[in-house]
Amino acid sequence: MRISTSMIYDKGVNSLQQQWGDLLKTQQQLSTGRRVLTPAEDPIAAARALEVGQSKGVNTQFMTNIGYADDAMKMFESTLTGVGDILHYSRERAVQAGNGAMTQTDLNYIASDMKSQFEALVALANTKDGMGDYLFAGYRAQTQPYTGNLAGISYEGDQGERTIQVSASRYMPVSLPGSEVFDRTLAIDEQSVLLYGNADNGGSETLAVSAVDPLAARQATRYQISYSQPDPALPGTYSIERLGQDSKDVPWTDAELEQMWPATPPATGFVVPDGYTLSADRKTITYTPDPTAAPPLPYQISVDGLTIALPSDPEPVPLDAPQEARTVKDEVADGDRFEIFVPSTNLLNNVAMFAGALERPGASGVNGVVAFALQTMDAGQENVLKVRAQIGSQMTETQNLANLGSDLNLQYAEVISGLMDVDYVEAISRLTQQQTYLQAAQQSFMKVSNMSLFNYI
Structure with a gap:
């Protein structure tokens, strides 16, 4: 194989570049980690x-x-x-x-x-x-x-x-x-709706909330119920008023009355049922249960989704005796008052x-x-x-x-x-080795490049 001077230079330069490349790569590995x-x-x-x-x-x-x-x-x-x-x-x-x-x-x-x-x-x-x-x-x-x-x-x-x-x-x-x-x-149900009687009530019984329609019930409302019976031999009358959560009187609206007492289709609006009356200002509803009516009016009030059971209140015996002396006592007496609390599901309103x-x-x-x-x-x-x-x-x-x-x-x-x-120990050792290789390549190239007959002429 014939070796020319240009080949010697080309091979030397390539070797040096390869050594520099390896050294540069190792140096980059060390610098970047x-x-x-x-x-x-x-x-x-x-x-x-x-x-x-x-x-x-x-x-x-x-x-x-x-x-x-x-x-x-x-x-x-x-x-x-x-x-x-x-x-x-x-x-x-x-x-x-x-x-x-x-x-x-x-x-x-x-x-x-x-x-x-x-x-x-x-x-x-x-x-x-x-x-x-x-x-x-x-x-x-x-x-x-x-x-x-x-x-x-x-x-x-x-x-x-x-x-x-x-x-x-x-x-x-x-x-x-x-x-x-x-x-x-x-929940709005029989347990959460509270009913209380007045401390001065004379009757022996009280009212009771027997059923609640949670969808029809008016939340955050108080109902004031009073009983009037001037003649104990005749049916008494219950009056119902309601107060809002701010304790102001709340009259019944057309929509509420239509929901509570709907007219028979095709008629529209509402019809006041037998036994009930509605005041002109719509703030008071009265109800008179009458066992002599045909059919007898039930001893219960239905209002705003609440069904309120009433005392049957038979005629007292003897009629003219005081309450404590009667053998059949007044279950509810003239002037008795009751209050119903319907809470709200919302604690803010309560x-x-x-x-x-x-x-x-x-x-x-x-x-x-x-x-x-x-x-x-x-x-x-x-x-x-x-x-x-x-x-x-x-x-x-x-x-x-x-x-x-x-x-x-x-x-x-x-x-x-x-x-x-990178493994720093291995990379530093390799860098030192590559530096040695590069120095050897540089020295050998210098020796080879100086081998010329021109030096002896």
Whole structure:
């Protein structure tokens, strides 16, 4: 094989460039800390590192979402704690109102305090988060969920729960509809509708709520029922009036009367049934049960979805004897008064109703008001505690997910490091070796390039 001078120079330059290239690659590995600088150097490791890196990125986003969810849960917990504190304080004030030494002036002071607590509860129900979204509005995050006043509160949100993904298979709720906290505190049924008689009633029996239609019942309403029977030998008459949650008189509307006493089709409107009469201002309904009517009128009143059983009240014996001397006593006496409390499923309305009833106690006096307040506030407190338990469970879950996410990130980082990171000890040794190779190549090239006959001419 013939070796030319140009070949010697070409081979020498190529060798030097190769040595410089190897040295540069090792230097880049040391400076970046990466063994694989391009996918071509190790396609399998590069592909695996890309896959693990994507998983790590998704896990990092989940951890960010977990932080958002945890912040939301903490705001819920703080808000619900405030609601519970107000209900606890209101219950204490209700017990205080039951003290027999309280005058009406004292009750008015407590009522004013309860109105302030009502406003505080409404403010908590309309709490916003750091993004300006309402906590208890459901999907309608930009709509104020609760509007109204002491005369009535209405819910403007929906039943949705906004969620955020905190793991591959878990969507964490970060909002609650107000109905879950404030609107479903109790059911409207025979147990929740309370009936009380006046302390001065002379009859031996009382009324009873025998059936409740929860769809037709008018929530947050008090009914005042009085009995009139001037002649104990004749049927007596029951008068019914109703008060709203602000304790103002509430007349019956056409729509309510049509629902309660619908006319027979094709006629429209309403027809007052036998035994009932309606006052001109529609504030009073009277009912006279008459066993001599054909057919006999039943001893019960049906009004606003409530069926109220009445004492049969037979003729007393002897007729002219006082109540305590009769062998057959008056079951209900002339002037007897009763009061029915129909609560609201919404605890805000119940607090407002408590305040109004303190200012204007009905036939049952303060005792009925206090019993109503204790029942509804206990139900509201129980519901708040149930929701707080749910929030606490979610906070525990977010903490566990955060710990798991941190562990996963460490595992992903270890896998990527094993695939991509350089071994500094090996790389430094190799760099030293390559420097030696480069120096040898440079020296040998200098020797070869100096081998010329021109040096001897």
